[in-house]
Amino acid sequence: MPESHHSAFLLAARPLLKEVIGILSSQFDYISVLCTDDNGISYAATPGETRTAEPMWVQRGFVFRAQKQGKVAEYAVSNLEVTLGAQQLADDIAKALHQLLASPGLIAYPAIPDQALTREFSMQAAEDPFMAEPEQVLSRLTSLRETLTDRKVIVMAQSRYEYMRVSRMFLSPRRDLIQTFPWSQAYLFGISRRDQLSKMSYRSVSGRKGLELLQELETTVPDLTQELHDILDATPIEPGEYEVILDPDMAGTLAHEAFGHGVETDMFFKKRAKATEYLGKRVGSELVTMYDGAADAEQTGSFLFDDEGTLAHKTKIIDHGILLGGISDMLSSLALHIPQTGNGRREAFSHKAYARMTNTYFEPGTATLEEMIASVKHGWQLSRLNAGMEDPRNWGIQLLCMVGREIVNGAFTGRVASPIVCSGYVPDVLSAISMVSKDFALSGSGACGKGKKEYVKVSSGGPYVKTRMRLG
Amino acid sequence: MMNMIDTILEGVKASKIAISDWRLVRKQGTRKEQYFVGSDAEQARLVQETKYSLTVYVDTIDGDKKFRGEATVSIQPTLTAEEVSAKIAQAAYAASKSRNQWFELPGPAEPKVSIPASGFKALPESQQLEEVRKALFQAVPESTASGPRINSLELFLTHEENFMLNSKGFSHRSEAWKGYSEFVVDSASQSGPVELFDDIEFSEPDRERLAQTIGARLAEVRDRAAAIPLPNLKDIPVILRGKEAEQVFAWFFHNARTEMVFSKASSFSVGMNVQKNGDTDSVLEPLTVWAEPFLPGLPASTPFDSDGFPLERTLVVENGVLKTLIGSVRHADWLSVPRKGAFPLFSVEPGTMPLSEMHASPYLEPVMFSDFRLDPVTGSFGAEIRLAYYYDGIKRVPVTGGSISGAVPVLRSTMRCSTERGLATMSLCPIAVKLQGVSITGMTE
Numbered sequence: 081m082p083e084s085h086h087s088a089f090l091l092a093a094r095p096l097l098k099e100v101i102g103i104l105s106s107q108f109d110y111i112s113v114l115c116t117d118d119n120g121i122s123y124a125a126t127p128g129e130t131r132t133a134e135p136m137w138v139q140r141g142f143v144f145r146a147q148k149q150g151k152v153a154e155y156a157v158s159n160l161e162v163t164l165g166a167q168q169l170a171d172d173i174a175k176a177l178h179q180l181l182a183s184p185g186l187i188a189y190p191a192i193p194d195q196a197l198t199r200e201f202s203m204q205a206a207e208d209p210f211m212a213e214p215e216q217v218l219s220r221l222t223s224l225r226e227t228l229t230d231r232k233v234i235v236m237a238q239s240r241y242e243y244m245r246v247s248r249m250f251l252s253p254r255r256d257l258i259q260t261f262p263w264s265q266a267y268l269f270g271i272s273r274r275d276q277l278s279k280m281s282y283r284s285v286s287g288r289k290g291l292e293l294l295q296e297l298e299t300t301v302p303d304l305t306q307e308l309h310d311i312l313d314a315t316p317i318e319p320g321e322y323e324v325i326l327d328p329d330m331a332g333t334l335a336h337e338a339f340g341h342g343v344e345t346d347m348f349f350k351k352r353a354k355a356t357e358y359l360g361k362r363v364g365s366e367l368v369t370m371y372d373g374a375a376d377a378e379q380t381g382s383f384l385f386d387d388e389g390t391l392a393h394k395t396k397i398i399d400h401g402i403l404l405g406g407i408s409d410m411l412s413s414l415a416l417h418i419p420q421t422g423n424g425r426r427e428a429f430s431h432k433a434y435a436r437m438t439n440t441y442f443e444p445g446t447a448t449l450e451e452m453i454a455s456v457k458h459g460w461q462l463s464r465l466n467a468g469m470e471d472p473r474n475w476g477i478q479l480l481c482m483v484g485r486e487i488v489n490g491a492f493t494g495r496v497a498s499p500i501v502c503s504g505y506v507p508d509v510l511s512a513i514s515m516v517s518k519d520f521a522l523s524g525s526g527a528c529g530k531g532k533k534e535y536v537k538v539s540s541g542g543p544y545v546k547t548r549m550r551l552g
Numbered sequence: 553m554m555n556m557i558d559t560i561l562e563g564v565k566a567s568k569i570a571i572s573d574w575r576l577v578r579k580q581g582t583r584k585e586q587y588f589v590g591s592d593a594e595q596a597r598l599v600q601e602t603k604y605s606l607t608v609y610v611d612t613i614d615g616d617k618k619f620r621g622e623a624t625v626s627i628q629p630t631l632t633a634e635e636v637s638a639k640i641a642q643a644a645y646a647a648s649k650s651r652n653q654w655f656e657l658p659g660p661a662e663p664k665v666s667i668p669a670s671g672f673k674a675l676p677e678s679q680q681l682e683e684v685r686k687a688l689f690q691a692v693p694e695s696t697a698s699g700p701r702i703n704s705l706e707l708f709l710t711h712e713e714n715f716m717l718n719s720k721g722f723s724h725r726s727e728a729w730k731g732y733s734e735f736v737v738d739s740a741s742q743s744g745p746v747e748l749f750d751d752i753e754f755s756e757p758d759r760e761r762l763a764q765t766i767g768a769r770l771a772e773v774r775d776r777a778a779a780i781p782l783p784n785l786k787d788i789p790v791i792l793r794g795k796e797a798e799q800v801f802a803w804f805f806h807n808a809r810t811e812m813v814f815s816k817a818s819s820f821s822v823g824m825n826v827q828k829n830g831d832t833d834s835v836l837e838p839l840t841v842w843a844e845p846f847l848p849g850l851p852a853s854t855p856f857d858s859d860g861f862p863l864e865r866t867l868v869v870e871n872g873v874l875k876t877l878i879g880s881v882r883h884a885d886w887l888s889v890p891r892k893g894a895f896p897l898f899s900v901e902p903g904t905m906p907l908s909e910m911h912a913s914p915y916l917e918p919v920m921f922s923d924f925r926l927d928p929v930t931g932s933f934g935a936e937i938r939l940a941y942y943y944d945g946i947k948r949v950p951v952t953g954g955s956i957s958g959a960v961p962v963l964r965s966t967m968r969c970s971t972e973r974g975l976a977t978m979s980l981c982p983i984a985v986k987l988q989g990v991s992i993t994g995m996t997e
Binding site for chain 1: 597738921
């Protein structure tokens with residue numbers, strides 16, 4: 081039996097919660113509880129300061145989900161008064177859920193399934209930050225930012241490391257799931273300045289790792305230093321459509337924004353997704369094969385089961401340009417009678433579950449980056465993603481990046497643009513994908529929102545991709 | 553049985569590493585949530601959450617220099633006394649390993665601004681969310697087959713009771729109502745349905761503001777249905793509205809913060825004309841910016857900042873000249889400037905150009921972007937356009953697609969501001985800013 085590293089809090093709560101669930105199961109057609117005990121630590125070094133705190137993701141609480149006559153209600157609490165005993169707790173929870181289920185106008189869904197399943201997953205970081213000497217971590221971060229800052233051109237730098245140990249338990253009358261795993265991320269930001277003109281760029285690293293991640297960040301300093309000097313000489317790009325080579329982070333975000341959000345099946349349910357009209361149809365070139373999944377990838381979007389108790393999947397979304405299907409949360413999959421893919425995720429126990437991405441990426445191709453650069457007549461290699469945004473109904477796409485390097489006749493000219501707005505019509509951009517590299521890299525240092533909130537950890541990436549986009 | 557605050561303070565006292573000072577914040581909230589698909593409710597949810605945040609400060613002395621380290625931990629209500637002690641020990645140890653310049657926590661103080669109780673408090677509990685729902689849905693015009701209509705809407709209302717105290721004797725209790733709604737409106741078009749997304753934060757059951765916000769988007773989505781691709785345009789001013797205009801003004805506010813100046817992320821200094829690009833540059837419309845602790849209707853209003861410093865309305869920029877820095881008290885001390893506190897809100901005095909005058913000559917006026925981003929350090933901005941209005945001097949047509957980009961530092965001396973003002977997300981500011989020199993990427997070659 082492998083050594084368990086699960087949260088002592090979750091393990092201690094399990095017998096009582098099973099009893100509570102058992103009592104509640106007689107009052108509802110479906111009942112479950114997700115319990116979270118996510119711990120973390122963060123270190124930051126800014127000019128003149130170092131600080132230890134906790135990432136925004138730290139949480140501990142419970143969310144009970146009930147279904148009766150098809151209607152669904154959730155009651156989320158940060159505290160359960162365990163001294164009350166199972167019966168009193170169940171009575172209090174049932175009262176709240178019954179009141180919620182009496183709300184007017186609730187949609188009736190097909191029955192939430194509860195197939196028997198008992199699973200556990202436990203993983204530890206190689207270098208546990210909770211065991212580390214804070215002074216050493218802060219010293220490494222301070223050294224990173226001081227190495228980057230030359231006080232002449234690079235006037236400011238800051239560094240940050242965040243570690244989370246995610247511990248979640250899902251219980252229903254027939255399900256007993258528990259998982260514990262780490263992820264961490266680290267950043268190095270720099271600002272270069274000439275007169276009053278400021279430019280910014282960064283490096284970030286992430287993974288299901290611990291402090292060993294900092295070594296990866298430390299290797300990025302020379303490259304970032306050069307980049308911060310280069311972008312001070314950036315010139316505005318002439319607005320227009322160009323051949324572009326997207327680095328794996330940018331390409332992954334293209335996948336994420338173009339056909340990640342667009343196939344979240346709660347969007348299908350709300351009739352907000354144009355993708356529903358294209359299922360089984362061509363949406364991209366033959367070179368485009370795209371996946372999402374928490375299973376079969378090692379990054380910050382990986383897990384054993386989602387926040388609705390569904391096991392993680394690997395979902396092929398686009399196969400050689402043909403749109404296959406979506407990624408689902410429980411309720412939209414039931415309403416639409418489509419498969420559950422293990423994408424029901426919450427920002428925290430206190431937030432609703434939505435259909436969300438996990439690790440989203442293009443499948444690698446056969447080209448080399450050198451061949452791709454050599455093939456460009458006039459275009460730009462784009463890197464340092466800043467942000468992206470989807471438009472699931474109307475298939476616009478926006479990517480913002482910090483660095484563009486001009487390519488003319490197959491060679492870099494030395495000209496740099498920063499920042500750059502990339503836009504296009506999704507099917508045009510995907511259909512124009514003409515080369516895909518052999519490389520594969522996932523980046524999970526960002527977070528994905530739904531609308532303007534509901535942040536969850538995801539990763540995206542894949543190979544370098546050559547396509548055409550409008551730049552400005 | 554001890555309550556959690558007592559348990560935490562006992563843990564602080566018992567710490568093996570001497571804790572020099574501490575700050576504790578408790579937030580207790582009940583959040584009601586509604587999710588509509590059309591007019592049907594997706595599910596019903598209730599959230600009851602209590603959070604504690606403890607910051608410990610540990611002082612060290614090296615020669616004649618005094619340093620102060622800090623660490624912050626969250627304390628969940630289900631932690632045992634042993635777990636609380638372990639977290640405090642971890643924080644105290646980490647704080648003892650940071651050696652930042654020393655500063656003094658604010659002590660007891662009377663608030664300098666009075667924040668009236670929210671109108672939600674006077675409503676029966678069952679009516680609070682319903683008032684907002686009605687206001688939002690009343691904006692929908694009589695239903696037609698082609699819309700416009702509300703596709704989906706999420707509604708959140710949190711009643712929060714906050715308690716902040718520190719080791720210097722500061723103690724403050726407050727109550728807040730924080731409302732938030734995200735909504736998608738859609739309409740039929742010849743090429744299929746089109747939609748627009750927006751959100752609003754509110755602290756009052758202000759039916760007029762809520763209805764106006766969603767009503768404006770319902771009118772605009774009809775125009776998106778008729779929009780043509782954005783043509784390539786050069787040398788035409790861009791009018792930014794609402795939240796995007798606010799982000800332009802916020803760049804001046806953010807760069808006046810002590811933490812930005814201390815870290816050198818900002819190049820601002822007191823006495824500098826922050827709208828000039830160079831010594832010879834003239835400023836068309838000098839800005840006057842105030843830091844505000846309270847703006848009616850905005851949920852971020854607060855009489856004290858997160859350190860417990862009492863906030864008072866403060867003039868930050870007057871006629872383009874930076875008058876004072878605002879921001880965290882520690883950075884104020886380290887910069888040797890007066891403590892003003894970290895403000896959540898700001899206001900900008902009305903401009904001199906009525907919106908009607910902005911609209912009198914050719915312009916491009918985006919009213920909805922995919923995701924407008926303005927970097928608070930560099931001032932660079934850009935976004936893809938979902939809906940804009942293009943006026944060529946003769947007719948005003950809705951356009952879609954393409955993008956704009958620019959940088960506030962480059963455009964700041966020639967920007968013009970509307971005489972009309974309105975509430976946005978963190979400010980009361982001119983509802984429109986007219987910018988000359990923004991790069992426009994059209995949809996046509």
